[in-house]
Amino acid sequence: MKAIAFESFGPPDVLKVMDVEDPKIEDNEVLIKVFNTSLNRLDLLVRSGKARGQFTLPHIPGQDIVGKIEKVGSSVKNFTEGEIVVANPLWGCGKCEFCLSGNETMCLNWKGVSLHSKGSYAEYIKVYEKMLIRPPKRLSTVDLAAMILTxxxxxxxxxxxxxxxxxxxxxxxxxxxxxxxxxxxxxxxxxxxxxxxxxxxxxxxxxxxxxxxxxxxxxxxxxxxxxxxxxxxxxxxxxxxxxxxxxxxxxxxxxxxxxxxxxxxxxxxxxxxxxxxxxxxxxxxxxxTHHANNWEILKALEYADKNNIKPLVYDVADIKNASYYHKLMEENKIYGKVIFDNTKLHET
Ligand SMILES: [Zn+2]
Structure with a gap:
């Protein structure tokens, strides 16, 4: 598949359109065809090598995930192919007292998309079923991509x-x-x-x-x-x-x-x-605080749907231009959110 990735940590121009290995899902994972993601400051830290995580190069940045389920693993019970979903960019161990009480953000061993796995600047991404959330249908995939993390x-x-x-x-x-x-x-x-x-x-x-x-x-x-x-x-x-x-x-x-x-x-x-x-x-x-748990993401999105909360949009951009927007964000020239259109990768 195509992705925006980098082979070495560095300035914005290390980001390139690359052919990378297709994600292979495990039994408890789903494959998502990514429609939109968005630019976050964390992406700049990941790209420049300043974020804490476990990385193998080439690496794909990006935390926000909005797309359609393309394939489900054999033990996935609650989601089916073709559904539009968003994913919590953070997951917990599922075993500690914080995970067991629904507080994955406080997990003793939490992990994050693009920090401990490949990110969402890609055609496809795989995530655990437990990270999935069904968003209110009226919110557009562009708005959703702007909302999940921030x-x-x-x-x-x-x-x-x-x-x-x-x-x-x-x-x-x-x-x-x-x-x-x-x-x-x-x-x-x-x-x-x-x-x-x-x-x-x-x-x-x-x-x-x-x-x-x-x-x-x-x-x-x-x-x-x-x-x-x-x-x-x-x-x-x-x-x-x-x-x-x-x-x-x-x-x-x-x-x-x-x-x-x-x-x-x-x-x-x-x-x-x-x-x-x-x-x-x-x-x-x-x-x-950092991130939010699945329940909070769902409640936040439902509130946005009912109360017409929309992102302040700087631009909706072809993800192939991610490098340009990384540079703009580093220069503090961006306001609100830049949302990326990943479908442009599918056309490459
Ligand atoms: Zn845990």
């Missing part, structure tokens, strides 16, 4: 961990990104107040259309004071922290007593120094 992560952060309510104020750092733009949309749909940070005037204009209550400049020294003033000195209930590094201290300063910082990214650094006394005297909480 929007489900936002859902878990804001709804499961944040207990989002209409009387809350949510701070979204990096609001113009794939995760951030979904966070603004989801929090607004709950009628919560939303403060969004952006890094450029161009992105400010884009994010303004999503209706946040306040927009601050990510790189401004005044951002923390503007946020505190906006909340009349009280602070916000939830901070979505995608930057970490030195920004974590800003997040702590803008939090209401008892408030939560939910960390799911380290774009500004993996090490942070915090004022611990300030932290415990205000009863603050820092929670970590």
């Amino acid at each position: 929007y489900s992560t936002v859902w878990r952060a804001l709804v499961t961990l944040g207990n989002l309510r209409s009387d809350m104020t949510v701070m979204v750092w990096g609001a113009s990104g794939g995760v951030g733009s979904f966070a603004v949309k989801l929090a607004k749909s709950f009628n919560a107040k939303v403060i969004a940070s952006v890094g450029s005037d161009f992105k400010r204009e884009i994010i303004k259309k999503l209706g946040p209550d306040l927009i601050v400049d990510t790189y401004s020294d005044k951002a923390v004071n503007e946020i505190i003033d906006f909340t009349e000195g009280r602070g916000v209930d939830i901070v979505l922290e995608i930057f970490s590094g030195a920004n974590l201290n800003c997040s702590i300063q803008i939090l209401k007593p008892g408030g939560k910082i939910i960390v799911f990214g380290v774009l500004q650094g993996i090490k942070s120094e915090i004022d611990v006394m300030y932290f415990y005297r205000r009863d603050l909480r820092i929670l970590g």
Whole structure:
């Protein structure tokens, strides 16, 4: 089959259209003909060799999977050929206490698509049956590809961990990104107040259309004071922290007593120094999260279907141009989501 793959870790131009081995399914797996996938920051880390995982070269990046079941293994019970499905990009061992309680994201030995298996920048991909989810029929495959990883992560952060309510104020750092733009949309749909940070005037204009209550400049020294003033000195209930590094201290300063910082990214650094006394005297909480479990993905998609939550789309692109979009994302020129059309590979 054809795939967008790389033979050595490196810059965007290592990505090439290649002929690679067809995936061979085991009894408990299905083969999916991929219709769409999307660009995520993780793909850049995988390609450049900075992601933690187990890789054999040539390697295929890509985590989001939307497509049609082409073939099922002999022990697959609940899905049949021809069904349109999405797949959770993460799977657990199925044996530990976290897996047994439905919390695969916390599995002691979790694995991820493109980190421990070949990714979805391909004509076909194989996944375990337990990773499959039947999406609401009205959502397009393009929208689904944009949603699985980013929007489900936002859902878990804001709804499961944040207990989002209409009387809350949510701070979204990096609001113009794939995760951030979904966070603004989801929090607004709950009628919560939303403060969004952006890094450029161009992105400010884009994010303004999503209706946040306040927009601050990510790189401004005044951002923390503007946020505190906006909340009349009280602070916000939830901070979505995608930057970490030195920004974590800003997040702590803008939090209401008892408030939560939910960390799911380290774009500004993996090490942070915090004022611990300030932290415990205000009863603050820092929670970590990555991905979402199958139930959360399903609930997130059903909510999107009922409440018309759509991705902020930068482009729907031929996957053969993946290298170009990797470069744009590295240069921080992309807002929202780039969704790839994998069917172009079938035509090659
Ligand atoms: Zn487990």
